[in-house]
Amino acid sequence: MQTVFVNDLEPFLSAVVGQMDVYYPRKIDSHYVFEKYNSSSNRKLEINNIRACTPAKEFLFPLRELAAVFPEPLEPRDIRPFAVFGLKDCDLRSIEVLDKVFTEKDFEDPFYIERREKMFIITTDCSEPAASCFCNVMGGGPFARDGFDLNISQVETGFIIEAGSKKGDEFLAKHSQLFSEAGNDVLSERQKNRETAQKQLEENNAELKFDAPVQEIVEKSYDSDVYDEEAATCVECQACTRVCPTCHCFYLYDTKQKDYFGKMKMWDSCMRLAYAQVAGGENPRKVLGDRLRHRFMHKFSFFLDRYGINMCVGCGRCVDAESGEVDIREVLKKLSQELLGKGGKKAEVAQ
Amino acid sequence: MNKNLYQPINGEIIDIIEESPTIKSFVVVPENDFKFETGQFVELTLPGEGEAPFTPSSSPAVTEKMEITIMKAGRVTALLHACQKGQKVGIRGPYGNGYPIEDFVGKDVYIVGGGVGLAPIRSLFLTLVDRVKDFKSVTCRFGARTPEDFIYKNTLFGSWRKIDGVDIKLTVDNADGKWTENVGVVTTILSPGDVDIKNSVAVVCGPPIMMKFATLKLLEFGFGDKQIYLSMEKNMSCGIGKCGHCMLGQYYVCKDGPVFTYDQIKKYPNIWD
Known part of the structure; x- marks a missing residue:
């Protein structure tokens, strides 16, 4: 795989735009959102120092989409190839989670797969992790290791572009006239930047240390009152699940259109009261604390058991979006401390 | 695509x-x-x-x-x-999965049902009686609120009872003047002598409250957790283990169920809600 260097990203962006639709970050206040590139807007490409506040799932699993049509089945849609610029390591790991669910053998979601195949992933290194970022605790970091097509790292004099896939490598080869060789000086500068960001993350999360694997903490705390206590401040806005890049609950509903009947697929949230309710009125999670527990169990235990990876990537979006006072990091900390309090040897260490 | x-x-x-x-x-x-x-x-x-x-x-x-x-x-x-x-x-x-019929072969199949829970049970019953000799018995204990609330009345009160190897007892919560069978909830017609418990499987399907008390009764009789098959009806929406609505603990009822042994799900609270 090639690693190249450019002074200016604009010609690179033009090359990508020439081949596919492009979504790139736009800064609004202190946050980034993705916006579709439009040649008339003339907006410059900027490197987002942290992840966008919107999750990458919206590119693969949109908020709302048509999933079936009656009486004639849905024709395959023509999805144009598209690139997303400015995704981060946490986004890549969230896509890995979604892949497990939506590309599972014999249970494939054709719409997800269609988009996934058309998606060209351009990641960028995080230079200034946010206060809510805790990816390092969840096995991630401030730069992508794999899973990208191209990764961009900003250095003083320009940008290092690294290919991470055959698609990315071919792209660099095709546009080789745009790039020069990435010398050792810029590569070591990149290394230094990455170490700085990593250190920053570690400092930010110095308090977030657990004496046992998170899965074990959550499983052993199944009956903990912490969930009910925490849920007391939850206002049920469901923002945590909306912005979560790995939450993938959805809701199927039927609609009447002028000349067809449609079945729609739309994001849903396990924090919603009637989420698990059945027609007869029974609801296994009527109590908000039970829904919060289920969310934690799914993220840190059930998903791991089923698919072998964690369902939290530590992006901290839910922390930023929270309208109440539920902080996923604090909940884990409280569960962990409570567990330590109960234990024998570990309790002594804690005191 | x-x-x-x-x-x-x-x-x-x-x-x-x-x-x-x-x-x-x-x-x-x-x-x-x-x-x-x-x-x-x-x-x-x-x-x-x-x-x-x-x-x-x-x-x-x-x-x-x-x-x-x-x-x-x-x-x-x-x-x-x-x-x-x-x-x-x-x-x-x-x-989802079906009933593991092959595991029932050679055993007493003890079926406890209530209300509209007889719907999946009817399909199971018809499957079992097609090869009734493969099972030691097909023993059914069904309940409804009133005689009028029983579904499949023609076969339930008639032809099903004439099949060799089939034993059916019915009960209603509230009888009318013509009712000649048991009155009481379904657990009142369950008896440890109905089947050879060691060599039996139990299948329970009905309203949640009935499933709960029938399961507890079966456990009391000495049925093992793995011998009791429950047909769990949750809010299955996508049917393919993704949308999350039917999750019961770690399970997607739509994909891992809807038939579970009690052993699989007993650790989760509110399974009957």
């Missing part, structure tokens, strides 16, 4: 049978032969209105049509109850 699992196949309701004041059976003809295993469920769509999960009540040996017995319980089921013959519907599935 991969096969679209959200796309139902077309079907038509060709007959509607009034089973009880709140329950109807719909005979649905799918556009193609539809294979399923007894205990699996389908998602039935009323186009433009909604979709809901049901376990077919007919025998899986019949593939050109299926019967779906539906209690009026919510919005979609109320709309289905208002349908006439000829109504076009959509069918997705079959989904």
Whole structure:
């Protein structure tokens, strides 16, 4: 795989735009959102120092989409190839989670797969992790290791572009006239930047240390009152699940259109009261604390058991979006401390 | 494009049978032969209105049509109850696991059912009696609120009881003047002597409260947690283990169930809610 260097990203962006639709970050206040590139807007490409506040799932699993049509089945849609610029390591790991669910053998979601195949992933290194970022605790970091097509790292004099896939490598080869060789000086500068960001993350999360694997903490705390206590401040806005890049609950509903009947697929949230309710009125999670527990169990235990990876990537979006006072990091900390309090040897260490 | 699992196949309701004041059976003809295993469920769509999960009540040996017995319980089921013959519907599935019939071979199959829970049980019953000699017995204990609330009355009070190897007892919560059988909840007709517990499997399907107390009674009789099969009906929506609505602890009821042994799910609270 090639690693190249450019002074200016604009010609690179033009090359990508020439081949596919492009979504790139736009800064609004202190946050980034993705916006579709439009040649008339003339907006410059900027490197987002942290992840966008919107999750990458919206590119693969949109908020709302048509999933079936009656009486004639849905024709395959023509999805144009598209690139997303400015995704981060946490986004890549969230896509890995979604892949497990939506590309599972014999249970494939054709719409997800269609988009996934058309998606060209351009990641960028995080230079200034946010206060809510805790990816390092969840096995991630401030730069992508794999899973990208191209990764961009900003250095003083320009940008290092690294290919991470055959698609990315071919792209660099095709546009080789745009790039020069990435010398050792810029590569070591990149290394230094990455170490700085990593250190920053570690400092930010110095308090977030657990004496046992998170899965074990959550499983052993199944009956903990912490969930009910925490849920007391939850206002049920469901923002945590909306912005979560790995939450993938959805809701199927039927609609009447002028000349067809449609079945729609739309994001849903396990924090919603009637989420698990059945027609007869029974609801296994009527109590908000039970829904919060289920969310934690799914993220840190059930998903791991089923698919072998964690369902939290530590992006901290839910922390930023929270309208109440539920902080996923604090909940884990409280569960962990409570567990330590109960234990024998570990309790002594804690005191 | 991969096969679209959200796309139902077309079907038509060709007959509607009034089973009880709140329950109807719909005979649905799918556009193609539809294979399923007894205990699996389908998602039935009323186009433009909604979709809901049901376990077919007919025998899986019949593939050109299926019967779906539906209690009026919510919005979609109320709309289905208002349908006439000829109504076009959509069918997705079959989904989930069925009853592990081969594991029942040579054993007493002790079936405890109540209310509209007899719908999946009817499919199971028809499957079992097709090869009734393979089982030590098919012992049924069914309950309903009143005699009028029993579904499948013709066969339940008639032909099913004449099958060799089949033993059926019925009970109602509230009897009328003509009722000659037991009065009381379904657990009042369960007895440890009904079957050879060590060599039995129990199948329970019915309203949650009935399933709970029947399961507790079976445990009290000495049934093992792994000998009790429960057909769990949660809010199955996508049917393919993704949308999350039917999650029961770690399980997707739609994909890992709907048939579970008590052993699999007992550790989770609120399984009966």
